[in-house]
Amino acid sequence: MKKWIVTLAVLSLVLAGCGANKNGGTGGAAGHEGHGQHQETPAAGQKDEHAGHGGEAKTELSTKAVWKMNPAQPQAGQDTSVSIQIQDDKGQPVEKFDLNHEKQLHLIAVSKDLSYFDHIHPEYKGKGVFEITTKLPAGGAYKLFADYVPTGSTATTKSEWIQVGGGAPAAKAPEPESKLTKVVDGKEISLQIDGLAAGKEVMLTYHLSDAATKKPIENLEPYLGAVGHVVILDEAAEQYLHVHPMDEKAKGPEAQFMTTFPKSGIYKIWGQFQQGGKTFIVPFVVKVP
Ligand SMILES: [Cu+2]
Known part of the structure; x- marks a missing residue:
């Protein structure tokens, strides 16, 4: 019994620290809070990833x-x-x-x-x-x-x-793209992922520029309180990740997101940003080794 109380006390200290790190996003175990990532089916031991909002331990309500x-x-x-x-x-x-x-x-x-x-x-x-x-x-x-x-x-x-119901076009399996750059709504967006591999933290770095002038975009606006939102799904739509940026207040030309692809396979990554009052979505398909 006593042991449990001690464990809980330590746990709430850890979680309180996690909450304090909300905007830090320095990486490491406690840094999960900063990444704002949630998974549909968290791996064992990750269930409390989001506890600590407001600096106190919370129990998961099923x-x-x-x-x-x-x-x-x-x-x-x-x-x-x-x-x-x-x-x-x-x-x-x-x-x-x-x-x-x-x-x-x-x-x-x-x-x-x-x-x-x-x-x-x-x-x-x-x-x-x-x-x-x-x-x-x-x-x-x-x-x-x-x-x-x-x-x-x-x-x-x-x-x-x-x-x-209704007519369905032939399904097209997502094809991994060799070049992670594309133009959406007059903006050229590239995605850089260093050391992409399953089961480890990787940084997704978006770089945004004006497609016509090539000028870096530095006036991204917060969309729903953050410079961007990233949703990631594997090919089977089973592994779901919703990731928020390291620096929610960034304005471009870079926006960075840290995440962990749970297993190898093909994933589609949608990045959602806002400029001039209009949101735009840029999708990329990657193969995670
Ligand atoms: Cu939303």
């Missing part, structure tokens, strides 16, 4: 997401209402959520082949229910991911596969 589509079988190109109720393990609604990057819940939707990506914010209706109306562009399978932080608990991700 929650589930109950998904309802209206119509129950969504159709391509048609309005679809997505309702997500967050419940505790007894089926009671969880009613309080922390703001996480300015929102109580972030919803990511991807098509099975990862060609389609959307990041939207359902409205909180009370009683644990979040709702949004959206349109999915084509028929086929989609996976939805809800990211939220129940008050007093840690960052949680729950997901759901849905089937959308």
